[in-house]
Amino acid sequence: MAKKRGKKYLEIAKLVDKTKLYTANEALELVTKTRTAKFVETVEVALRLGVDPRHADQQVRGTVVLPHGTGKIVKILAITQGENIDKALEAGADYAGADEYIAKIQQGWFDFDIVIATPDMMPKLGRLGRILGTKGLMPNPKSGTVTADIATAVQEFKKGKLAFRVDKLGSIHVPIGKADFEVAKLEENFKAFMAEINRLKPSASKGQYLRTVAVSLTMGPGIKIDPIVLSKEL
Incomplete structure (x- = not known):
C-alpha cells in the first residue's frame, strides 16, 4: 500500500x-x-556505492569530523576503568565506568548514542556483542570507538565526529546537519564527508563508484545529486 x-x-x-x-x-x-515538520529536521545524505560489501576488500567504513558537527547532542558512554573514568568525564562523556554499565546494558538500558571503550575493556564487552551489535553500537577500532586515548575520542565525537559503514546493499546513510544550518555550513559538512568517502574507494571497486547520491530532510522528499559531476568536484 502506498504511503x-x-x-x-x-x-x-x-x-x-x-x-x-x-x-x-x-x-x-x-x-x-x-521543511514540513514542526521540529528542526536533520539533513541526511544517502549514497549507493559501486561496491560488493560481501567481499572484505570492498568494505567502506570510516570516520570523519564534520567541520560544523551534525547539530545533534549525542550521549556518550565510556567503558573504561581507573583514571580513564575521570578523563572521559572531564572530556564530556555522559557516563563512564565498567562493570556497572555493562550490567545495566544487559538489563536493557540504552540511554546513550555512542559507546567508546579502551582496549583493555573489550574482553568484557565481548559478552555484549549480540546486544550492541544489532543496534550498531559495538565499539570498533575502525570507527574510532576503541582507543587508548579515550579523552580525545570523547571530545571528537562530541564535536561532531561521524562514524559510517556501508550496509549489505552497498548503501550509506548519514546526518550532516540540521535544517536551520546555513547552506554554506551544510556544504562544508557535505564536502568533508564526500571527500572521505572518495578517499576510501576500494581498489577492487570497478566501474562507477558513486552510483546514487541524494539529500533530504527527515520528513522531506529526496533530492538527487549528479554523481558524475560530484565525482569530478571531489
Whole structure:
C-alpha cells in the first residue's frame, strides 16, 4: 500500500524536480526549503556505492569530523576503568565506568548514542556483542570507538565526529546537519564527508563508484545529486 502523504508534504514536493540531477550546491540550497515538520529536521545524505560489501576488500567504513558537527547532542558512554573514568568525564562523556554499565546494558538500558571503550575493556564487552551489535553500537577500532586515548575520542565525537559503514546493499546513510544550518555550513559538512568517502574507494571497486547520491530532510522528499559531476568536484 502506498504511503499517504499530507497536503504540506505534497506542496513541498513540488519544489523538487524528480527528473533532475542537481549539483551539490543546488540540492543543499533546496533541501532547506523542504521543511514540513514542526521540529528542526536533520539533513541526511544517502549514497549507493559501486561496491560488493560481501567481499572484505570492498568494505567502506570510516570516520570523519564534520567541520560544523551534525547539530545533534549525542550521549556518550565510556567503558573504561581507573583514571580513564575521570578523563572521559572531564572530556564530556555522559557516563563512564565498567562493570556497572555493562550490567545495566544487559538489563536493557540504552540511554546513550555512542559507546567508546579502551582496549583493555573489550574482553568484557565481548559478552555484549549480540546486544550492541544489532543496534550498531559495538565499539570498533575502525570507527574510532576503541582507543587508548579515550579523552580525545570523547571530545571528537562530541564535536561532531561521524562514524559510517556501508550496509549489505552497498548503501550509506548519514546526518550532516540540521535544517536551520546555513547552506554554506551544510556544504562544508557535505564536502568533508564526500571527500572521505572518495578517499576510501576500494581498489577492487570497478566501474562507477558513486552510483546514487541524494539529500533530504527527515520528513522531506529526496533530492538527487549528479554523481558524475560530484565525482569530478571531489
